[in-house]
Amino acid sequence: MIIRFLRSMMGRNGGDNPPAVAAETTYQGYTITATPSEDPGGWRVRGQISTEQDGMVKSTTFIRADIYGSREVAAEMTLAKARRLIDEQGAGLFQSSH
Template sequence: MSILKRLFGRAGDKAPAEQPSETYKGFTITPQPAKDGGQFRIGALIEKDVGGTTRSHHLIRADRLESFEAAAEASLAKARQMIDEQGERLFSD
């Protein structure tokens, strides 16, 4: 069976297409939902150029959703919320 699975795969095994980044209040958000079992965990990369240096923050949430598309949209919403609440403090060491 594993040989057939490797040859033909399953529809759910395909890697989702990479999501485009968006700019929000000077920050770049790239949704990066992670597959977790049969669902997708919310995740995003938040970046901003600060004084010629690109700073980044990896957002990872415990929330899981059924589809990649729903998780990508929720990832963008959570990242926007974090930017609204924390702004530059996201990059505090």
């Protein structure tokens, strides 16, 4: 169970299949893809933000501790949290911390 939890926190769903897309939208030139992951307590906020920069597609995946009772609500909250990340960090989302 602990390994399953760690895999879900690291963005791996225990297999080779990518998580299912629950919702997708664009915001200020970024594409937001909501892929909530099922958790023993409900659905965890999880998503991807991508954009094209300098002719290359750049993306980042984020996972939050927030858990909701339905996949649909988790997807809505994923989109909202992604918009906030974009507002706060913009292109900085894709800068390496190394």
